[in-house]
Amino acid sequence: MRLKVDGKEMEAREGALLLELVQVPTLCHHPHTETRGLCRLCLVEVDGRLSPACATEAREGMEVWSDTPGLRALRKTLLEWLLLTTDLSLAPELQALALALEAEPGRWGEVPGRKGREAIEDNPFFLRDYAKCVNCRRCVDACGDGIMGVYALTLTGRGLLAHPTTPLDRPLPETPCVFCGNCVQVCPTGALRPLTEV
Amino acid sequence: MRTTCPYCGVGCQLEPEVRAGRVVRVLAPDLPPNHGALCVKGRFGLDFPFSGKRLLYPMLRERKGAPLRRVSWEEALDFAAHRLHETLKAHGPEALAVFPSAKTTNEEVYLAQKLARVLLSTHNVDHCSRLCHSSSTAALSRALGGASMTNPLEDIWKTDLFLVVGSNTTETHPVIAAMIKKRVRQGARMIVVDPRYTGMAEAATLWLRVRPGTDLFLLNAMARVVVEEGLWNRAYVEERTEGFQAWAESLAPYTLERAEEVTGVPGERIREAARLYATTERAGAYWAMGVTQHTKGTATAQALVNLALATGKVGREGAGLNPLRGQNNVQGAGDMGALPDVLPGYAKVAEEEARRRFEAFWGVPLSPKPGLRMTEVFEAIPEVKAIYLIGEDPMTSEPFQDHTKAQLEALPFLIVQDILENETTPFADVVFPAASFLEKEGTFTNTDRRVQRVRRVLDPPGEARPDWWITRELGRRLAALSGRPWPLHEGPEAIWEEIRRALPGMMGGISYRRLEKEGVRWPCPSEDHPGEAVLFRERFNTPSGRARFFPVDYTPPAETPDEAYPLTLSTGRVLFHWHGGTLSRNSRLEAAYPELKVEVNPRDAARLGIADGERVFVVSRRGRIQARAWVTDRTPEGVVYAPFHFAEAPANRLTQDALDPISRIPEYKVSAVRLEKLD
Numbered sequence: 030m031r032l033k034v035d036g037k038e039m040e041a042r043e044g045a046l047l048l049e050l051v052q053v054p055t056l057c058h059h060p061h062t063e064t065r066g067l068c069r070l071c072l073v074e075v076d077g078r079l080s081p082a083c084a085t086e087a088r089e090g091m092e093v094w095s096d097t098p099g100l101r102a103l104r105k106t107l108l109e110w111l112l113l114t115t116d117l118s119l120a121p122e123l124q125a126l127a128l129a130l131e132a133e134p135g136r137w138g139e140v141p142g143r144k145g146r147e148a149i150e151d152n153p154f155f156l157r158d159y160a161k162c163v164n165c166r167r168c169v170d171a172c173g174d175g176i177m178g179v180y181a182l183t184l185t186g187r188g189l190l191a192h193p194t195t196p197l198d199r200p201l202p203e204t205p206c207v208f209c210g211n212c213v214q215v216c217p218t219g220a221l222r223p224l225t226e227v
Numbered sequence: 228m229r230t231t232c233p234y235c236g237v238g239c240q241l242e243p244e245v246r247a248g249r250v251v252r253v254l255a256p257d258l259p260p261n262h263g264a265l266c267v268k269g270r271f272g273l274d275f276p277f278s279g280k281r282l283l284y285p286m287l288r289e290r291k292g293a294p295l296r297r298v299s300w301e302e303a304l305d306f307a308a309h310r311l312h313e314t315l316k317a318h319g320p321e322a323l324a325v326f327p328s329a330k331t332t333n334e335e336v337y338l339a340q341k342l343a344r345v346l347l348s349t350h351n352v353d354h355c356s357r358l359c360h361s362s363s364t365a366a367l368s369r370a371l372g373g374a375s376m377t378n379p380l381e382d383i384w385k386t387d388l389f390l391v392v393g394s395n396t397t398e399t400h401p402v403i404a405a406m407i408k409k410r411v412r413q414g415a416r417m418i419v420v421d422p423r424y425t426g427m428a429e430a431a432t433l434w435l436r437v438r439p440g441t442d443l444f445l446l447n448a449m450a451r452v453v454v455e456e457g458l459w460n461r462a463y464v465e466e467r468t469e470g471f472q473a474w475a476e477s478l479a480p481y482t483l484e485r486a487e488e489v490t491g492v493p494g495e496r497i498r499e500a501a502r503l504y505a506t507t508e509r510a511g512a513y514w515a516m517g518v519t520q521h522t523k524g525t526a527t528a529q530a531l532v533n534l535a536l537a538t539g540k541v542g543r544e545g546a547g548l549n550p551l552r553g554q555n556n557v558q559g560a561g562d563m564g565a566l567p568d569v570l571p572g573y574a575k576v577a578e579e580e581a582r583r584r585f586e587a588f589w590g591v592p593l594s595p596k597p598g599l600r601m602t603e604v605f606e607a608i609p610e611v612k613a614i615y616l617i618g619e620d621p622m623t624s625e626p627f628q629d630h631t632k633a634q635l636e637a638l639p640f641l642i643v644q645d646i647l648e649n650e651t652t653p654f655a656d657v658v659f660p661a662a663s664f665l666e667k668e669g670t671f672t673n674t675d676r677r678v679q680r681v682r683r684v685l686d687p688p689g690e691a692r693p694d695w696w697i698t699r700e701l702g703r704r705l706a707a708l709s710g711r712p713w714p715l716h717e718g719p720e721a722i723w724e725e726i727r728r729a730l731p732g733m734m735g736g737i738s739y740r741r742l743e744k745e746g747v748r749w750p751c752p753s754e755d756h757p758g759e760a761v762l763f764r765e766r767f768n769t770p771s772g773r774a775r776f777f778p779v780d781y782t783p784p785a786e787t788p789d790e791a792y793p794l795t796l797s798t799g800r801v802l803f804h805w806h807g808g809t810l811s812r813n814s815r816l817e818a819a820y821p822e823l824k825v826e827v828n829p830r831d832a833a834r835l836g837i838a839d840g841e842r843v844f845v846v847s848r849r850g851r852i853q854a855r856a857w858v859t860d861r862t863p864e865g866v867v868y869a870p871f872h873f874a875e876a877p878a879n880r881l882t883q884d885a886l887d888p889i890s891r892i893p894e895y896k897v898s899a900v901r902l903e904k905l906d
Contacts, residue, residue: 061263153818154271176264178408178430207802208819209401210270214254214263223271225251225815 032091047073047082051095054104054126057165058083059215062175064167070104079103105130114142116160119219123163143192151200154208155223159192162220168212169193181206229256230682231671231746232269233330233664234805236552237261237380237402238673238746239269243665245684250274250665258745260380260673266401267803271815275663276685278813280648282660283689295658300690300700307615307657308704310640314613315347315709320594324351324604324611327565328618328694329554331661332669332681334722335694336556336563337571339617342698344564345591346705346713350576350598351611354565355619355806356557357601359516361890362524363550364561370532370775371541371548372768374573375558378511378547379675379748379760383410385545388507389417390500392442392531393517397426398802400515400551400674407513416507418500420445421517422797423826423868424861433500439795439866440784440897441490443523445497446530447781448486451478452501453537459505460539467767468536470776475537477778489781505538509545515553516799520895524887526779536774542763552674554806555664559672562733562749563726567598572730588729590712600891602884605634613640615701617694618661622650623807623874626882626893627849644697649809650874659697662687669695669719670742672749677758678737679746695719784897785885792847792899794831794867798878799896801870808872823876825854826868827902832858835902844903845869847881853905867900 030041034050041050048058048071057068066084073082074094082095094100108127112134117123148158164184172182181204185194195204213221232239239261244252250273255265285303286295298306314322325347327339336354343352356364364374371377383406396404408430411417419431420442428434437445453459454475464471483494490497504510512535518527532548540546552558564571574581576597586593604611605625625631635641635654643655646663666687672678687693699716706713716722720739727734736751736758748758766772788795803820805811825845827837837843839858844851845867853876854869862868871878885894 060257153815154267174409174412176409177405178412202819207397207401208267208271209265209405210253210267211264213270214265223252225249225274 030087030089032087032089032093034093035095041087045087047075047080047085047087047093050087051082051093053082053095055083056123056163056217057167059167062167062170062215064165064170064175068107068163068165070107072100072103074100101130105132108132109134109137110140111163113137113140114144115163115218116144117218119161119222120217123218150224152202152206152208153224155210155213155221156227158220158222161218162192163218164191164193165217166193167215167217168221171211171215176211177207177209179205179207182212228682228684229680230664230684231555231673231679232265233555233810234268234272235400236554236557236674237400238555238671238677238679239265239402240679241265241269243273243684248685249277260675260677261402264402264405267819268805268811268816272811273665274815275647275810275813276665278647280813281688281691282645282648282652282658283691284660285690286658288656295655300692303657303659304700304704307642308701308708310656311347311613311615312705312708314640318612320347320349321351322610322612323347323349324599324613325349325615326601326617326619327352327354327560327563329354329356329557329560330618331694332556332667332719333559333563333672333678333726334669334719335617335698336560336565337726338695338698338702338716338722339615340564340571341589342702342705344570344593345589346702346709346711348594350567350594350596351604352565352598353567353601353604354557354560355554355624356552356561358624358892359553360519360550360557361600361892362519362887363514363528365525365890366528366532367548367550370529370536370777371763373762374561375762376547376549376675377541377762378544378549380406382511382545382547382761383407386410386509386511387415387545388503388510389415390420390504390510390512391417391427391431392420392446392512392514394427394513394515394551395421395423395425395517395799396513396515396551399553399800401802403551416503418503422863422866433496433503435492435496435500436863437490437492439797440521441781442518443527443530443779444481444486444489444781445492446527446534447478447481447779448483448497449501449504450530450534450537451481452483452498453505453534454478456502458502459537463539464537467542468774468776469771471537474533474776474778477780504534509543510538510540511546511549512540513549513551515551517896519890520892521897522785522885522887522894523782524892525889529777529779533776533779536776541774542761542765544761547761555673556671558674558676559670559678562672567600571726572733585729602886602891602893605631608634608638612638614638615642615644616651617644618646620649620651620807620809622654623871623877623879626879626895627884628877628880629850630884644694646691647809647813649807660689660691661697662691662693666691667693667695667719670723673746676748677746678734678742678749680739680742695722785894786883786897786899788865788899792901794865794900794902796845796847796878796881796898796900797866797868797896798871798882799868800872804870804872806872808874812872823852823854823869823873823878824857826862827856827858828862828864828866829858829860830864831867831902832856835904837902837904842905844905845881845900846903847898847900849883850880852876852878852880856902867902
């Protein structure tokens with residue numbers, strides 16, 4: 030199948046994700062957890078509309094733009110809001126990206142965020158430090174459909190207040206959690222991290 | 228640095244991140260077999276090498292009763308070699324036994340069994356799979372001529388029906404369980420045969436709650452339905468098997484009515500299971516200790532083999548017969564010849580041609596008489612006078628612990644080679660401190676025959692040395708005393724090169740260089756061969772090339788409940804621990820599961836007036852242990868379940884040493900017990 034990416038004709042296999050064809054930043058996307066289309070960092074323009082590259086399949090004759098001034102501005106704003114709400118000190122890749130996009134979070138003033146949340150230590154293996162969580166949901170997907178099928182993590186709240194937690198906010202040992210740490214492995218910001226690292 | 232997990236047979240690839248001599252984080256690379264996933268043991272349980280119980284220096288005891296004293300390697304090795312050599316001269320090769328470990332590398336197992344055969348002239352070589360899958364090995368070998376998983380783990384993604392028998396996969400092989408459960412979420416179906424409501428039962432399409440020790444009856448009843456309803460695969464049976472008719476006739480007594488009485492599973496559900504298994508083309512059977520650890524373990528595994536053959540499931544993608552191997556290198560330990568009746572590559576000791584080949588290869592004569600199996604060696608003390616024990620803890624893992632203790636006390640000479648002090652160390656005359664998997668190079672072979680690298684990430688502490696080095700040095704001294712050949716390998720790769728030459732058809736194509744990238748499955752005869760995924764596509768490894776049916780009959784467990792001992796005890800593992808607990812209980816895992824909990828059904832608990840969390844005694848004819856009652860309907864009425872990881876409350880004080888007549892595996896899964904309240 031043929032399509033046009035950033036002005037160039039390209040060949041793609043049936044079912045390929047746009048992410049495989051363009052170089053764009055990603056955050057929530059992870060091959061093992063099947064998380065798709067949540068963080069919007071990988072947005073591209075498809076036939077004039079915004080679509081997440083990690084959740085959009087290539088189609089015959091598609092026209093895709095991955096790096097327009099508008100997209101850059103959008104990514105920059107997204108990162109600024111992440112920086113305002115979240116502690117990204119253990120996410121060097123996001124910091125580097127913010128630097129590259131010349132993000133200035135201060136220009137939005139103060140917004141309510143999760144930075145002040147206290148870390149939860151309720152088991153012998155790892156910490157849940159939601160001040161560092163960007164709501165990418167990889168952990169929820171790794172625990173659920175993506176890998177384990179255990180469903181000890183879930184999402185609660187909406188919009189800016191949305192965040193991962195356990196069912197009914199119980200301590201992890203009181204959930205079906207098997208402490209496989211697959212959620213820890215896929216966490217991109219250090220919100221979940223082994224106690225040995227703390 | 229990438230290495231292979233030391234816990235179970237899945238063989239997960241992992242990348243431990245070491246800072247200041249400590250493992251701070253464990254990640255998994257996107258490689259087979261685990262593709263980034265791990266379980267709690269691989270992820271958080273790799274700190275046992277830093278335990279205070281590490282054996283750091285060679286030690287020896289001049290005479291029984293004297294304390295162990297620290298000595299130099301030189302002195303410990305000389306002492307051990309002389310004692311072994313004296314025993315050999317005075318009492319002959321049958322008085323010696325060597326137990327390589329399924330926890331050590333292929334290279335180390337190969338060297339240890341070679342030491343036994345070449346320098347001590349004995350086939351008294353065995354390892355812990357005697358206590359886990361020896362029944363499967365016996366059944367598969369005689370029927371198919373091979374004793375490993377027939378299909379690769381990747382086939383899980385192509386399987387439409389899983390028949391899981393006696394495997395608590397979610398806790399014992401968690402990464403495989405996650406794969407199977409994901410496949411079930413994608414639409415595959417799963418039949419689970421288990422007395423307990425395990426994580427697999429929870430995910431099953433059809434859960435058959437058999438009474439403990441009656442799986443064989445159920446499998447034969449399923450087979451009878453298959454034959455009766457004409458669901459067997461005629462073309463397959465005619466072309467690829469022999470003995471079908473006699474087997475089919477042997478199933479006459481296994482009616483659904485009788486099956487319902489014996490197993491407790493409604494006949495209609497057995498029929499449903501039989502139809503589902505027979506009519507799903509890609510149906511794979513998976514099993515573990517629930518099948519094997521019985522006095523009829525071999526027969527039960529055989530029943531499963533028969534059922535798979537009748538329905539044409541072996542040699543097909545997404546199907547097959549898949550015993551889930553427990554130890555990280557239990558497959559490799561068998562491949563390397565750590566078994567009393569076979570040489571490396573499963574060449575039979577009793578077959579002249581095989582023996583000749585190894586006699587020429589090693590340059591020594593070999594006895595045609597198979598050696599003793601591990602359980603038999605312990606029985607043969609004090610005729611067996613010296614044991615070289617590597618990475619095993621029989622005090623915790625053998626059944627009927629008091630008896631094992633008496634036997635070990637009566638043993639004249641014991642070498643314990645291990646990384647950590649365990650329950651058997653106090654019986655040692657010589658202690659060799661070994662290096663852990665993080666501290667050495669080599670290969671492990673996982674449950675689906677994938678040879679994978681183990682890499683040195685840390686330096687061994689104190690004077691600990693890798694097992695291959697210790698065995699090589701002990702061999703060097705024995706060779707000097709006996710005048711037999713013992714080439715001094717420079718390191719693990721040199722030993723692996725000898726293995727490749729010894730087993731060209733099996734391992735010939737697998738070089739360390741090739742393993743840099745990812746593991747390679749045997750058989751792999753040449754460097755350009757990808758390694759075989761599905762076994763027996765064209766022919767079986769039997770002389771005729773056909774698989775053989777073996778009729779098997781149901782017998783009740785050796786001990787059944789009675790008035791004095793009205794409950795059935797089943798033993799096994801829990802997610803957070805590993806076998807004797809030597810590794811897991813010296814790691815962070817201990818904090819998650821620090822004491823023995825015995826599962827008690829709510830009805831039994833109510834009858835006995837036992838509350839959840841209450842302390843109780845579990846009592847059998849052989850002894851008693853203390854445990855905390857966990858009142859849960861995971862276990863059926865009349866059955867209690869206890870893990871065997873806890874040295875201070877060893878479930879194996881309760882189990883009996885009734886053995887399977889063929890595999891000599893003990894019946895760990897069924898003992899009669901009663902519960903007593905503490906006061």
